Amino acid sequence: MNYDSLLSSKAKQIPPSGIRKFFDIISEMEDAISLGVGEPDFVTPWHIREEGIYSLEKGYTYYTSNAGLLALRQEIAKYLDRHYALTYNPKDQILVTVGGSEAIDLCFRALLNPGDEVIIPEPSFVCYKPCTELADGVPVVVETKAENQFRLTADELRAAITPKTKILVLPYPNNPTGAIMEQSDLEAIAEVLRGTDITVLSDEIYAVLTYGQPHVSIANIPGMYERTVLVNGFSKSHAMTGWRMGFVTGPAEVIGLMTKLHQYAIMSAPTTSQYAAIEALRSGDSDIVRMREEYNLRRRVIVDGFRKMGLSCFEPLGAFYIFPCIRSTGMDSATFSEQLLYSEKVAVVPGTAFGQSGEGFIRCSYAASMDNITEALSRIARFVENNKR
Amino acid sequence: MERILEILEHDATMTPQQIAVMLDKDEAEVAAQIKAYEDNKTILGKRAVINWDKTQRQQVSALIELKVTPQRGEGFDAVAERIYQYEQVSSLYLMSGGFDIMVVVEGKTMQEVALFVAEKLAPMNNVISTATHFVLKKYKVDGVVMDPDTEDKREVMSL
Numbered sequence: 001m002n003y004d005s006l007l008s009s010k011a012k013q014i015p016p017s018g019i020r021k022f023f024d025i026i027s028e029m030e031d032a033i034s035l036g037v038g039e040p041d042f043v044t045p046w047h048i049r050e051e052g053i054y055s056l057e058k059g060y061t062y063y064t065s066n067a068g069l070l071a072l073r074q075e076i077a078k079y080l081d082r083h084y085a086l087t088y089n090p091k092d093q094i095l096v097t098v099g100g101s102e103a104i105d106l107c108f109r110a111l112l113n114p115g116d117e118v119i120i121p122e123p124s125f126v127c128y129k130p131c132t133e134l135a136d137g138v139p140v141v142v143e144t145k146a147e148n149q150f151r152l153t154a155d156e157l158r159a160a161i162t163p164k165t166k167i168l169v170l171p172y173p174n175n176p177t178g179a180i181m182e183q184s185d186l187e188a189i190a191e192v193l194r195g196t197d198i199t200v201l202s203d204e205i206y207a208v209l210t211y212g213q214p215h216v217s218i219a220n221i222p223g224m225y226e227r228t229v230l231v232n233g234f235s236k237s238h239a240m241t242g243w244r245m246g247f248v249t250g251p252a253e254v255i256g257l258m259t260k261l262h263q264y265a266i267m268s269a270p271t272t273s274q275y276a277a278i279e280a281l282r283s284g285d286s287d288i289v290r291m292r293e294e295y296n297l298r299r300r301v302i303v304d305g306f307r308k309m310g311l312s313c314f315e316p317l318g319a320f321y322i323f324p325c326i327r328s329t330g331m332d333s334a335t336f337s338e339q340l341l342y343s344e345k346v347a348v349v350p351g352t353a354f355g356q357s358g359e360g361f362i363r364c365s366y367a368a369s370m371d372n373i374t375e376a377l378s379r380i381a382r383f384v385e386n387n388k389r
Numbered sequence: 390m391e392r393i394l395e396i397l398e399h400d401a402t403m404t405p406q407q408i409a410v411m412l413d414k415d416e417a418e419v420a421a422q423i424k425a426y427e428d429n430k431t432i433l434g435k436r437a438v439i440n441w442d443k444t445q446r447q448q449v450s451a452l453i454e455l456k457v458t459p460q461r462g463e464g465f466d467a468v469a470e471r472i473y474q475y476e477q478v479s480s481l482y483l484m485s486g487g488f489d490i491m492v493v494v495e496g497k498t499m500q501e502v503a504l505f506v507a508e509k510l511a512p513m514n515n516v517i518s519t520a521t522h523f524v525l526k527k528y529k530v531d532g533v534v535m536d537p538d539t540e541d542k543r544e545v546m547s548l
Contacts, residue, residue, distance in 0.1 A: 023545040024545060027545065034541075037543050039543055041541070041543070293392075297396070297411040297412070298411075300410055300411050300412070300413055301407070301410055301411055304410045370400075
């Protein structure tokens with residue numbers, strides 16, 4: 001069989017993720033420390049796990065409705081109101097998805113016609129470009145800058161808009177930079193969007209992980225609610241990555257079409273996970289606070305560590321990543337990451353895995369134990385010292 | 390400043406310099422606060438949590454329920470004070486419910502603990518009765534799981 005001729009050329013042309021390579025190496029290395037993992041190191045709180053177990057004991061092993069359990073959608077509505085003062089109707093404005101990733105994919109497929117452009121700020125999560133292309137859209141990358149703390153500026157957005165622009169992806173708090181968008185930043189973006197037909201895909205999966213100030217959703221800025229598709233989920237907020245629980249909210253017309261696509265591709269999100277998610281929303285706010293406080297302690301230690309090494313590093317105010325600049329070593333991101341791994345057995349991710357604008361930076365996750373962070377910082381400091389120009 | 394106590398309760402080896410970084414505070418300010426906590430006996434000691442079952446040392450623990458007649462003017466305090474002076478007593482609590490005082494006793498053997506109860510606690514004035522429960526296995530002590538699963542189960546993922 002000539003499989004090459006069988007496979008979809010559109011699928012084939014999508015490049016593989018640049019993150020995996022290093023982890024395949026580290027998995028076979030002894031005494032290696034990974035600051036590369038992009039998921040919480042906390043296990044899901046027991047009361048949430050237990051609720052999943054109870055649901056199985058009770059025999060709740062059937063599909064749920066396509067949009068998800070109504071009780072869960074009602075809890076999601078209360079959660080968004082409680083945390084972000086956002087109001088959504090559980091009956092037709094909320095869809096429970098298989099992680100936030102499914103919601104992102106559905107949004108592109110529901111909104112894009114061939115040739116429609118999607119503005120994607122980079123560095124950012126790796127799925128926006130391939131999912132855009134798979135939905136016949138055209139990614140338009142906006143390179144955010146370290147001097148702007150990797151925030152999207154109104155000028156950068158204005159310059160990227162064309163008559164074909166359909167969607168703006170707003171990935172804040174940001175993976176991999178840890179950047180956030182404050183209210184004033186969002187108001188400036190909203191000012192550019194008003195009067196256009198551009199929809200905002202606001203990926204707020206890290207919304208609860210901001211340090212020093214609460215997250216603001218663009219859906220809360222006047223004139224933005226009706227054009228915002230808001231993606232969120234339980235993976236980062238409640239350490240539930242493996243449960244694959246996300247949700248998307250927005251205008252009923254958009255959510256309705258996304259639900260139609262979801263019902264053909266997925267049927268419904270995992271039932272056990274949905275029951276666990278109800279418990280997470282009803283009784284899990286204190287878990288969020290506990291984990292955020294722990295991340296914050298680690299964040300300060302890791303920022304302090306990189307600055308003491310002499311690497312410039314803006315203070316990340318969201319998610320659980322730090323994005324230090326390694327240009328002073330004279331190495332590019334990939335070389336730095338590779339040599340660090342082989343010489344000091346510490347895995348980080350080259351910034352270029354998140355777009356070309358990530359060149360000169362590395363992503364380090366502080367979803368790791370304090371002991372591992374401290375030891376990794378010590379090894380990276382030795383590596384930087386040994387490679388001083 | 391209670392965050393300092395929470396950090397030290399979790400890991401007493403943290404230095405004022407490390408805690409200062411974690412809390413974005415001045416190191417001298419943190420050191421002074423720790424000293425104040427030590428002076429006013431909020432911080433009473435800094436100890437490791439040890440699973441003695443992993444060692445060769447023989448150790449037996451027992452929870453002893455005591456029914457006690459309170460004393461006029463002193464309630465249970467006087468008898469409690471007499472009991473906690475014994476080095477075999479590791480913890481002592483005044484309880485609500487079906488008995489009055491819970492004593493946690495440590496010894497090398499069950500016989501040693503039983504003798505301590507029979508010879509020291511039971512004959513004590515004001516002690517009406519005792520009930521001894523030996524600990525068979527410790528699963529979690531002071532918030533620390535004795536045999537934790539620390540393996541990182543996260544797999545390779547492109548995100």
